[in-house]
Amino acid sequence: MNFWYDLQERERLMLREDGMLDRFEAHITKAGEILICLISVRNEDLFLFCIQDVTRQYQVEQEIRDMTLQLEERVIQRTLRLEHANLELANAMESLKYAQDELIRSEKMVALGKLVAGIAHELNTPIGNGVTVASTLQDNARALLSAMDEGSLRKSALQQYVQSALTGTDILMRSLGAARDLIGSFKQVAVDQASNQRRTFDLKTLLEEIVATLSPMYKKGPFGLVLVLSAGITMDSFPGPLGQILTNFLSNALAHAFEGREQGEMRLSTQMQDPDHVGLVFSDNGVGIAELDQKRVFDPFFTTKLGQGGSGLGMHIVYNITTGILGGTIRLESELGHGTRIVLVLPLRAPEISLDANA
Template sequence: MAQASKSALASEVLLFPEQPALKAIYDTAPIGLACLSPDCRYLQINQRLTEICGISVENHLGRFVRDCVPALADSVAQIVRSIMETGEPVVGIEVVGQRADQAEERYWVTYWHPLRAPGGKIVAVNVAAEEITERKRAELELREARDAAETALRRLRETQESLVEAEKLAALGRMVAGVAHEVNGPVGNSLTIASTLQRKSEAFASEVSGGKVRRSSLNEFVSLAGDASAQLIANLSRAAERIQSFKQGALDPGQSTLRRFNAAELSEQLLSHLDRECRRRGIALELRLARALEMDSYPGPFGQVLTHLVMNAMTHAWPDGAGGRIRVDLRSAGDDQVELVVSDDGCGMPPDVKLSAFDPFFTTRRHHGATGLGLHVVHAVVTERLGGRIRLDSEPGAGTYVRLIFPRSAPRSDD
């Protein structure tokens, strides 16, 4: 009786037992096809399904899914039950498993549709399965490649940030060395003058204690004391200016505080220690600084930008060592902005160099020890720290012109 019932159901469901052409189309379809009974038995299986799943018709036809594919039985029963209850198809369900004859993981996407009798009753569920193993593997490889690329990019950015910080510290070191060199001169001179004054004072005191002070000795000592005092004041004032420039501009940009300062005075102090090096190279450093330019900004980053630009011109504008002119213009640009222009009459830049000038690690003098981070640091500090903008113009043989616009009141840092 049970066998007769199965045969009757199969006859009701399978619509082409007497139509060889339809049977051939079903069996040669490029995707796997199967027909399941409401109680999840295989009523029909095409040739493609046996190929992609590694199964045979003889071992599955008429048998329950739970007996043939135990791992998928619960999911299949749930989908079939949903279709029987709602009458709605279930499409795009991805299935992961193994072929019956292989251990490797495979992927299929399946589509489930109700099969109705002429009266409208759902008598079975048609299943279409397309193997997407290669696509899933390609997606997995692409995801792994993307993850590897993102990791490499993150590490590159970390390396770049560390190198940029190293370049900032190197610039700070150059400034410290320059200030130390400038301070050493006046302090050394002051020490010599003070030592001379001390010896003269001791000699004069000896004459006074012996009661043999002559008018000429007194006049000589007074004159010497006056000259020594004047020289001490001049030298110590010069040293104080250099120390002040160091205090104003050598702060680390990450820790610099927002405060008011005179941009012209700071610029003059910062560039004073580069003037000696410019003269040594035959470069004239011209400063045109509008006075009374008060800014509420970050003096450390401001000084770093200015120093970088002048040193960049010193390094790159005259590769043949011929020397020339660097001009620094600082002026007001309206009520709430300041304009800083650093220009030179050197060799200029060809278009490709100009295009890449602010790129990290780009330099035309790597064999001379350049890192290619100077202008990149300038761009980052100007745009990110000082809230300004920067423009570079240059032509071969016509020098280089760098124009910066800063707000008088810099945006507050979130650091």
């Protein structure tokens, strides 16, 4: 029996005393090739040997084990890469969220800046009138005093001075009253937009105050804003975010709706929808929005004027404010050449949420 490759295996086989053996694994040589075999022995009247070549089976099993180890290693490596990619993605998302928050804050500051610029522009007229009247009264008073010193003061001159003083003070009071009203509107709207505080307010009064502060954006141009506001609608909500919505509507319309048009009209209307909800519609008779773009209007960073000053966040902010803070719904209706309508349905009482006062 010179086919044994490992003589120790032959010794272990020969040491069996019972003459019985089942599937003893041994390595034997055949034509110079080492084979793995299972040997079974039966000792009845004769020794019966059964040698089964399992070399290929063992090779396949080993290949499967090797492949399993390789797969496990690949799974480990890919898991590590996936974890690393997930970490990078989380960091990127955090950076994007921070950048978006900064852009949103920037948008709010731009809106507040427009508000300040608008009120400053509006105050120029009444303050300018007041300065003119005060200067005239001052000149007239000096002339009257000079006439008194010279002893040439006449009754007619005194009557003329008194009459001009009455007229001047009347103009001055009207101008100062207009300035007072503008400042009052500005103070309330500015506080609302800066603080996000919840309060009870009359919707018509609030919208008129906001529009008064935004009027310099369009008043001296070819585009007008018509208000059709229902009276007696009281809301318990967030006037600041509502003002931000209107500011974005107006800015967006002036930037996009009337491109290539020499004139146009915007319209803001309110109407009760049911006992608990009010509808607010902002519309224009401008160029309209392409159907493909309508599906993306509320997406973040979507703009048709990339690189021309827009961040593409305005309408996204409007959507988030409407559906989140104010607890309402928003939909857009538009057709090319026939203008755009944006319809908000808001609860009279906003949901109970906590807002960062400085957000």
